[in-house]
Amino acid sequence: MNWIVFVLLALVAGAAQLLLAPWLSVGRAAPDFALILVAAVALRTGANTAFVSGWLLGLMRDLSGGSGPGPFALMFLLAAGIVSILRGALFPSRALGMGLGAFVAALAVHFPYGMVLAVRYGTGAWSAAGHAFAIAVLTGVGGALLARPFAKIRGIAGWAPERELLA
Amino acid sequence: MRKPPLKWTVPVVLALGSGAMILLQSRIPAGPRYAPFAFLRPLAELRGENPDVARLKAENAELLASLLRQQSSVGELQEQLRKVSAYREAGMADISRVMPASVVLAEDASGWHGTVLIDKGTRDGVKPGQVVADGPAVVGRVMECGEATSRVRLITDPAFRMKASAVRAGRPGQVTGILAGQGDGTCRLEYVLDREEVGEGWQVMTVHDPDRGWSAGMLVGDVVKGGGSGGVYGEIIVQPRAGAGDLRHVLILIGK
Numbered sequence: 001m002n003w004i005v006f007v008l009l010a011l012v013a014g015a016a017q018l019l020l021a022p023w024l025s026v027g028r029a030a031p032d033f034a035l036i037l038v039a040a041v042a043l044r045t046g047a048n049t050a051f052v053s054g055w056l057l058g059l060m061r062d063l064s065g066g067s068g069p070g071p072f073a074l075m076f077l078l079a080a081g082i083v084s085i086l087r088g089a090l091f092p093s094r095a096l097g098m099g100l101g102a103f104v105a106a107l108a109v110h111f112p113y114g115m116v117l118a119v120r121y122g123t124g125a126w127s128a129a130g131h132a133f134a135i136a137v138l139t140g141v142g143g144a145l146l147a148r149p150f151a152k153i154r155g156i157a158g159w160a161p162e163r164e165l166l167a
Numbered sequence: 168m169r170k171p172p173l174k175w176t177v178p179v180v181l182a183l184g185s186g187a188m189i190l191l192q193s194r195i196p197a198g199p200r201y202a203p204f205a206f207l208r209p210l211a212e213l214r215g216e217n218p219d220v221a222r223l224k225a226e227n228a229e230l231l232a233s234l235l236r237q238q239s240s241v242g243e244l245q246e247q248l249r250k251v252s253a254y255r256e257a258g259m260a261d262i263s264r265v266m267p268a269s270v271v272l273a274e275d276a277s278g279w280h281g282t283v284l285i286d287k288g289t290r291d292g293v294k295p296g297q298v299v300a301d302g303p304a305v306v307g308r309v310m311e312c313g314e315a316t317s318r319v320r321l322i323t324d325p326a327f328r329m330k331a332s333a334v335r336a337g338r339p340g341q342v343t344g345i346l347a348g349q350g351d352g353t354c355r356l357e358y359v360l361d362r363e364e365v366g367e368g369w370q371v372m373t374v375h376d377p378d379r380g381w382s383a384g385m386l387v388g389d390v391v392k393g394g395g396s397g398g399v400y401g402e403i404i405v406q407p408r409a410g411a412g413d414l415r416h417v418l419i420l421i422g423k
Contacts, residue, residue, distance in 0.1 A: 048177040055181040062188075070189035077181050 001045050001053070002158035009157070010057055013037045014064065024142070029134035031142040032106050034061055038076060039101035039143055040150045042083035043092035044159035054080025058109075071113070079108040093151040095144040102143025106136035243269060246416045253302030254418055264421040265300075266291065270414050271316065281324035281348055283307075285417060288315040296380055298420040304386045304408035305373060306417050319417070322387065322407055325350040330376055331387055333359075333369045333403060343374060346387060346405065354388060356403040366393035371405050380422070 013033040021030040034057045042050035058076025062069040083101050091097035114128030247267035254265055272284035287293045289312045299306040299319045307321040320327055331346035333356060344359035356371060369390040375383035392404035 048174065051178045051181055055185070058185075070185050070187075070191075073188065074182060074185035077178060077185065081178055 001041065001049050002156060005153070005157045006041070006053060009037055010034070010060060013057070014060060024138065026134065026138060029131055029138055031138040032109070032135055033139075033142065034058075035076070035079060035105040035109060035139050036098075036102045036143045036146055038080050039083050039098060039105045040092065040146070041159070042080045042105070043087050043090055043097065043101050044150075044154065044157075047081070047084045050080040050084040051077055071116075072109070075109040075113060078112075079105040082108050093147060093154075095147045098147035098150065099140040099144030103136045103140030106139035107132060110135045243416065250302045250416055250418055254300060256303075265418040266293070266421055268299075268317075268417050268419055270417060273414060281307075281321040281327070281350065282310060283319050283321065283414060283417075285317050285319055285419070286315070287419060288313045288317050290314050292421060293317045293419055297422070298380055298382075298385075300385065300418045300420060301409035301414060301416075302418070304388075306409045306414065308380075309419065317419075321348065322346065322354055322409075323348040323350065323352055327354075329379070329381065330374045331356060331371050332374050333365050333371045333390055333405075335369050342403075344403070346371065349404075352407075353391070354405040354407060356390075356405055359403060364393065365390055365403050367391065369393075369403075371403075380420075382420075 013036070016033040017030075021033065024031055038050075038054045038057055041053045045053070054076040055073050058073035059069055061072040061076065083105050086101065086104065090101050092101065110132035111129065114132045115125060118125040118128040247269075251265060251267060266287060268285040268287040270283050271286050283306075285299070293309055293312050295309050295312055297309045299309060305322055307319045307324070307327065310318045310320040312318075322329070325348050327346075327348040329346050330343065332341050332343040334341045340363050342356075342359050342363045342365055344356040346354050346356050348354050354371075356365075359365070367390060371387040371390065373381045373383060373385040373387060375381065386408055388405040388407040390403055391406045
């Protein structure tokens with residue numbers, strides 16, 4: 001993978017999260033662009049690259065949140081691992097494949113995070129689960145919409161062609 | 168391409184690293200230093216604001232304004248209490264009742280007179296002639312009363328007159344005269360007929376004058392210039408203790 005392109009994509013995802021996601025929010029839930037990128041990378045690269053990129057994106061989320069490094073890095077790592085395991089079953093260049101990958105990644109991050117908050121601060125487990133599901137749906141939709149653009153930059157990003165992934 | 172088997176070294180190392188960072192957080196106080204990208208957060212305010220956030224911001228601003236109003240009110244009450252306490256501690260025992268008041272206008276609009284407007288009037292029991300003090304120090308007298316406000320003539324007003332005496336702190340000696348305002352923030356003690364040499368270190372006090380409502384021993388000010396031979400009656404310049412410029416709260420001596 002071309003890490004320079006990855007860094008640029010990470011910055012674009014961060015900017016989109018700040019500027020674009022609030023416009024696309026439904027209620028309090030908004031799509032998670034960083035996890036769309038995690039899914040895109042995890043579905044097109046090897047497991048180790050997926051882990052490292054997911055962990056870095058999670059760390060970026062931690063460092064931009066002010067809550068201290070660690071939690072999101074760990075959960076993004078988990079999400080990258082889960083999506084990487086699903087790699088053989090999903091077509092990343094297809095909207096459905098990317099959408100499902102992003103949905104799973106978002107659920108893998110926001111469901112445990114919501115549960116931790118529910119347990120620690122009493123925010124309510126059901127509302128946390130519903131919130132995580134809503135984020136996952138929106139992220140999945142976002143992933144589906146971005147499947148084509150990601151497929152177009154596959155070459156400069158250094159991602160493997162789909163036929164190789166499916167071989 | 169054959170899919171390589173999943174190797175756990177990298178994810179385990181990264182997971183341990185994340186766990187270490189999480190544990191480390193409990194040892195270091197949280198703060199903006201852990202959010203180096205937090206400076207990007209204001210960018211989010213460029214977009215349309217969440218209605219809940221807008222509502223909470225409005226509530227917050229309202230609560231803050233309410234808090235500031237209450238703090239201001241508490242500050243004024245504390246200042247009034249301090250002055251009442253100072254008055255009590257000064258041993259003004261023969262006048263038992265005082266009423267705190269706030270100065271709402273510090274200077275007469277005409278500029279010719281040294282007067283202040285206070286926020287107490289006839290409905291509060293204020294009457295013309297009552298003495299106004301700043302703790303144990305004399306400020307002036309009530310000149311005229313409205314229903315809710317009263318005008319106080321300061322001792323520095325050129326039209327102000329009262330009988331006063333100058334005493335030397337800790338030493339024998341006393342001279343008596345008429346205290347008059349000079350219109351420049353100071354007073355002069357005139358008609359001093361005693362031969363005692365008065366100079367710096369002397370203090371001017373009120374003299375018991377029941378007809379005009381004055382009790383003895385209230386502090387008026389300090390002598391800054393002793394009587395010379397220039398004046399017929401050896402005028403003495405007095406700097407009042409109660410300054411009109413920073414006068415915000417006063418006490419009205421209502422009487423027993």
